[in-house]
Amino acid sequence: MNIHIVQHNIYTNNPEKNLEWILQELDTQESKDALLTVFPACTLCGYPLHGSIAYTDIQKRAQSVLQELIAHSEHRAFLIGMPLQIQDKGLCNAIVFVQNNAIRGIVTKKYLNPDEQKYFVRGEGVQMIQYQEQEIAIGFYEDLKELSKSHMEQPDMIICCGNNIFDYNKPYSIRYRMRKIVETLNASLVFSNRIGGEASFLYAGGSMALNAAGNVLCQFPYFEEHSQTVDLQLLTAIEHDEKPEAVELVHKGLLMGIRDYFAKNGLQRAVIGLSGGIDSALVCALAVEALGPDNVHGILMPSQYSTDHSVQDAVDLAQNCGIKYDIVPIADIFNQLKASLKPVFGDRPEDVTEENMQARIRGTIVMAYANKFGALMLNTSNKSEAAMGYGTLYGDCNGALAVIGDLYKSEVYQLSEYINRNGIIIPQNTIDKAPSAELRPGQKDSDSLPEYAILDEILNLHIEEERSYDEIVEEGYDPDMVAMVIRKVRINEWKRRQCPAPIKVSPMTFGIDRRVPIS
Numbered sequence: 001m002n003i004h005i006v007q008h009n010i011y012t013n014n015p016e017k018n019l020e021w022i023l024q025e026l027d028t029q030e031s032k033d034a035l036l037t038v039f040p041a042c043t044l045c046g047y048p049l050h051g052s053i054a055y056t057d058i059q060k061r062a063q064s065v066l067q068e069l070i071a072h073s074e075h076r077a078f079l080i081g082m083p084l085q086i087q088d089k090g091l092c093n094a095i096v097f098v099q100n101n102a103i104r105g106i107v108t109k110k111y112l113n114p115d116e117q118k119y120f121v122r123g124e125g126v127q128m129i130q131y132q133e134q135e136i137a138i139g140f141y142e143d144l145k146e147l148s149k150s151h152m153e154q155p156d157m158i159i160c161c162g163n164n165i166f167d168y169n170k171p172y173s174i175r176y177r178m179r180k181i182v183e184t185l186n187a188s189l190v191f192s193n194r195i196g197g198e199a200s201f202l203y204a205g206g207s208m209a210l211n212a213a214g215n216v217l218c219q220f221p222y223f224e225e226h227s228q229t230v231d232l233q234l235l236t237a238i239e240h241d242e243k244p245e246a247v248e249l250v251h252k253g254l255l256m257g258i259r260d261y262f263a264k265n266g267l268q269r270a271v272i273g274l275s276g277g278i279d280s281a282l283v284c285a286l287a288v289e290a291l292g293p294d295n296v297h298g299i300l301m302p303s304q305y306s307t308d309h310s311v312q313d314a315v316d317l318a319q320n321c322g323i324k325y326d327i328v329p330i331a332d333i334f335n336q337l338k339a340s341l342k343p344v345f346g347d348r349p350e351d352v353t354e355e356n357m358q359a360r361i362r363g364t365i366v367m368a369y370a371n372k373f374g375a376l377m378l379n380t381s382n383k384s385e386a387a388m389g390y391g392t393l394y395g396d397c398n399g400a401l402a403v404i405g406d407l408y409k410s411e412v413y414q415l416s417e418y419i420n421r422n423g424i425i426i427p428q429n430t431i432d433k434a435p436s437a438e439l440r441p442g443q444k445d446s447d448s449l450p451e452y453a454i455l456d457e458i459l460n461l462h463i464e465e466e467r468s469y470d471e472i473v474e475e476g477y478d479p480d481m482v483a484m485v486i487r488k489v490r491i492n493e494w495k496r497r498q499c500p501a502p503i504k505v506s507p508m509t510f511g512i513d514r515r516v517p518i519s
Contacts, residue, residue, distance in 0.1 A: 001134060001157065004034035004229045007207045007220050009196035011264065012046030013058060015065040015082075019044075022080070026072060030229045035132055037078040040194035040207075041095060041109075041140055041163035044082035048201065053083055053119045059091070066096065073098045077131070079138065081161050083120070084108075090121035095138060095161050097129060105129045111142040128153050137187075141174075144181060155187045157232065162193035166202040166253055167507045168246040171222065174206065182214045188232040195223055197260030200501045200512055202253045211235065223252040247418045250411075250505050251286075254403060257503040258290035261401055262376070269375040273366045273396075274298040274317060274325065276310030277435060280380040281317050281426045282412055283403045285419050287378055288321040298325035299369060301362045303334060305441055309429060316427045326369075330361045337361070355439035359395030367398055376400050379500045384409040386499060386510055387459050388449060388485070389492030397499045405502025406509050408459060409435070409452040450481055458485045464508045494518045 006025050011017040022043065031037045044062045045053070052058055062082050069080065077099040084094035086108065093116060097105035108123025109116070126139035126146045137147060137155035141162040147155070158181060164170060174191070182189050188211050195205040207220040209230040215237035220226045222244060262268060270287045274280050287296045300314045311327075318325040337357055345353075370377045379399025381391050383406055391397045404412055416426050435445040435452070449455055458477055461467040462485065467475075472482045496510050497518065508514050 002034045004031045004037040006227045007205045010046045015044045015062045019065045038192045041081035041161040092123045109140045158189040160191045166204040197257040255290045271297045271375040274314040276313035283380045293322035296323045300327045304331045313430045356392045359392035363395040363398040388488045399500045402500045402502040406505045408456040410456045
């Protein structure tokens with residue numbers, strides 16, 4: 001049985017825009033020749049819809065687009081995902097089976113995540129539909145657990161319509177789960193998953209097909225649009241079954257996240273404050289690769305505490321990336337601000353207040369450029385800093401999108417090395433030198449934080465693995481350090497709530513997956 005699988009970038013809240021590429025795909029010869037074309041879940045309206053799905057206009061627009069697709073389905077069959085009002089039930093997240101100008105079946109999602117439960121009613125889950133003398137089990141990825149229950153019929157084929165939010169573990173876990181389903185049911189399987197960036201969320205694709213013996217018949221590339229027809233009766237697996245490393249997937253994902261954030265919001269230009277440090281260097285390199293050097297601008301803002309090599313590292317980075325930049329020294333502004341506050345502060349000694357003043361001056365300068373030239377400021381904070389509250393609100397925490405906000409500092413180094421795999425883009429001195437905010441003479445991050453290699457291990461145990469103080473100490477870490485780290489994570493939730501949304505690449509992202517009380 002020939003199945004045409006479609007993996008595409010979907011536009012959220014824009015069924016008319018999605019209709020354009022859906023019709024183009026259905027008009028391809030490959031789709032026409034296939035017995036069935038499979039689109040991902042939520043194809044018509046995108047995901048996540050959040051509160052917008054509560055408005056009847058988007059539901060009506062989706063229904064109108066569905067009717068146009070039905071009219072286009074003579075001698076054709078396809079599966080399409082959309083929000084659908086079901087009579088006597090309510091609004092469901094649905095997969096609609098369209099054939100020969102009519103709806104032949106509707107599958108509604110049963111296992112809803114907490115956000116979906118606010119807007120969708122619980123559906124029926126996986127449905128068995130007979131088509132072309134085949135018993136086909138059709139369902140959402142989250143509902144496939146139903147197939148292992150005793151009351152389910154034995155399918156000849158399984159079709160899974162996915163809309164899976166990416167993290168660096170997800171592609172491997174999806175693949176493992178699909179193999180286990182095929183192994184358990186001895187049935188061929190098709191998995192269609194979307195790609196694209198949607199604010200904080202990434203969708204990786206990686207659609208696939210397996211025959212009943214568990215052989216991989218096709219594996220779609222990650223973070224790329226792709227469609228392909230596959231014969232599920234083939235016996236031999238593909239020859240080159242590539243399994244990319246996590247750092248490669250994160251790299252591709254962040255590029256797509258930046259690119260789609262700008263494109264889908266009608267934006268073009270980015271501005272970044274370049275400190276000479278590794279975080280801003282990595283964000284700059286990613287932005288240039290995603291948007292092009294003509295659309296990225298750097299601003300260097302040295303103070304009296306900035307070292308010559310930091311300024312030179314930032315200049316070298318800008319030249320390596322081919323971007324234009326401006327140098328705006330902040331020493332005079334900082335001194336004027338201190339003088340203005342002298343009557344208020346009196347003879348109190350300088351402390352973190354003056355450090356934060358410098359960060360906020362820099363944040364104001366970059367935001368001023370963004371306003372004046374119609375650019376978007378990209379935030380350069382990493383996950384280690386966010387966890388520990390090591391950042392200044394309304395200063396270096398400024399920005400519309402936290403590009404590396406879900407990467408620990410050690411992962412920042414790893415991705416920077418990957419960026420340089422084919423030649424130096426991020427200056428080697430930027431990678432090699434000790435991290436510093438350069439807000440006071442001789443300052444280093446290690447003055448305020450544990451060494452990142454140790455800190456990130458503790459943070460990963462506490463945040464990703466959700467380990468308690470006692471459990472982490474049992475792993476051999478210093479009790480006082482563990483207590484300090486956990487305390488810092490806890491007391492800085494209020495600050496993270498006010499920071500820009502990070503692009504999610506980890507299984508436990510601040511504000512998206514990890515939600516804890518402020519007090």
